[in-house]
Amino acid sequence: MRRQRGVRESLGSIVLGFELIILFLGTLVAWGLHAAPAAQVITGGAVLIALSIVGILTLRYRVGAAIGFAVQVLAVVAGLWVTMMFVVGAIFLGIWIYAMYQAGRIEAHSAGQNAGAAAQQRNETENQ
Numbered sequence: 001m002r003r004q005r006g007v008r009e010s011l012g013s014i015v016l017g018f019e020l021i022i023l024f025l026g027t028l029v030a031w032g033l034h035a036a037p038a039a040q041v042i043t044g045g046a047v048l049i050a051l052s053i054v055g056i057l058t059l060r061y062r063v064g065a066a067i068g069f070a071v072q073v074l075a076v077v078a079g080l081w082v083t084m085m086f087v088v089g090a091i092f093l094g095i096w097i098y099a100m101y102q103a104g105r106i107e108a109h110s111a112g113q114n115a116g117a118a119a120q121q122r123n124e125t126e127n128q
Helices: 007-032 039-059 060-078 082-128
Strands: none
Touching: 007 039, 007 060, 007 082, 039 060, 060 082
8 A cells, every 4th residue: 555645745746746757858958058068967866856756755754845946046056057947947946845834734724624634533432
């Protein structure tokens, strides 16, 4: 039986998963434009992609969200080499912040509902 994934983990993995594709394509663009020496471009792209994968795998913990945020910031910084990455990175940063904020709200609301249902069930059991 698979474990239940939280909303933060689900939304975060979706954002980072799509960003993996963008980071790969951005690496190819930087390489094709000769934005930096090829070894630096490939290494930088590989590090960002590896960080994204580590972020996806650790999203169930707080460190996963921090790694995901770091990937977003580094994607914006990649705009120093490929100017369009300022825009793309900023868009993904906004999506990341919104997804993490909404996931927190949804999980807090669900926790409140679950606590209320458990209390109601306890009261019914005691009244019988």
